[in-house]
Amino acid sequence: xxxxxxxxxxxxxxxxxxxxxxxxxxxxxxxxxxxxxxxxxxxxxxxxxxxxxxxxxxxxxxxxxxxxxxxxxxxxxxxxxxxxxxxxxxxxxxxxxxxxxxxxxxxxxxxxxxxxxxxxxxxxxxxxxxxxxxxxxxxxxxxxxxxxxxxxxxxxxxxxxxxxxxxxxxxxxxxxxxxxxxxxxxxxxxxxxxxxxxxxxxxxxxxxxxxxxxxxxxxxxxxxxxxxxxxxxxxxxxxxxxxxxxxxxxxx
Numbered sequence: 725x726x727x728x729x730x731x732x733x734x735x736x737x738x739x740x741x742x743x744x745x746x747x748x749x750x751x752x753x754x755x756x757x758x759x760x761x762x763x764x765x766x767x768x769x770x771x772x773x774x775x776x777x778x779x780x781x782x783x784x785x786x787x788x789x790x791x792x793x794x795x796x797x798x799x800x801x802x803x804x805x806x807x808x809x810x811x812x813x814x815x816x817x818x819x820x821x822x823x824x825x826x827x828x829x830x831x832x833x834x835x836x837x838x839x840x841x842x843x844x845x846x847x848x849x850x851x852x853x854x855x856x857x858x859x860x861x862x863x864x865x866x867x868x869x870x871x872x873x874x875x876x877x878x879x880x881x882x883x884x885x886x887x888x889x890x891x892x893x894x895x896x897x898x899x900x901x902x903x904x905x906x907x908x909x910x911x912x913x914x915x916x917x918x919x920x921x922x923x924x925x926x927x928x929x930x931x932x933x934x935x936x937x938x939x940x941x942x943x944x945x946x947x948x949x950x951x952x953x954x955x956x957x958x959x960x961x962x963x964x965x966x967x968x969x970x971x972x973x974x975x976x
Contacts, residue, residue: 728765736769745771748783748801758785760797770801779804791936822875823882836877845869905946912942 740747748770750757760768770783782802789798848866852858919935 740771745773746777747771748780752780753783760785762795768796768799770799792939819887820884821887822878822884826882829881833877833881836880838873841873845873909946912945916942
């Protein structure tokens with residue numbers, strides 16, 4: 725296989741070494757490995773952590789697809805995932821709430837208090853005293869009757885609204901944009917997707933060439949930003965060779 729190595733190859737190896745990462749190529753699937761560029765070199769990799777490596781079922785280098793690249797081979801990675809059966813989520817019942825108090829409707833509120841129920845409650849209280857049946861149960865019953873009386877009057881006066889209780893398992897989130905995916909990347913992707921749709925409707929050599937060109941433009945734009953970020957990241961984590969030697973000496 726590829727035995728040549730340049731500075732970027734050294735950066736990749738050092739990155740894996742210092743961050744406990746593994747190269748998947750040649751480790752999973754076809755252990756003999758395959759070239760990924762021009763059938764002469766390996767410049768395309770999948771890297772992962774040791775924990776994630778356990779989830780990878782297969783890795784392979786696919787045949788070159790000229791629609792995507794003239795020289796690079798696509799990489800195929802199969803990852804194990806547990807299938808979770810769809811759970812029926814039953815929302816909790818809606819809660820009816822009374823609208824806020826309005827002082828301008830005080831007179832209406834008083835008029836909406838049911839006079840017959842007021843008399844029933846008064847009779848109930850008098851009987852409690854006369855019969856000496858004042859206890860926790862009778863008090864709770866009286867309080868509930870008074871509460872229902874005032875609540876019914878408030879509903880009739882101010883109106884109600886329904887408050888849906890949100891399911892705590894359904895969390896609302898906002899998908900964060902990738903920091904490198906700027907307006908140029910969005911515009912290039914938009915043109916590529918538009919060209920793909922045209923290709924599906926009219927599969928001609930001219931349209932295929934246009935789709936291929938827009939794809940390369942999209943990849944070039946995105947990769948330019950990714951490359952600058954990765955280069956900066958690698959430079960920040962790189963340790964001087966002299967410092968590594970000193971560190972190894974101290975450890976020994």
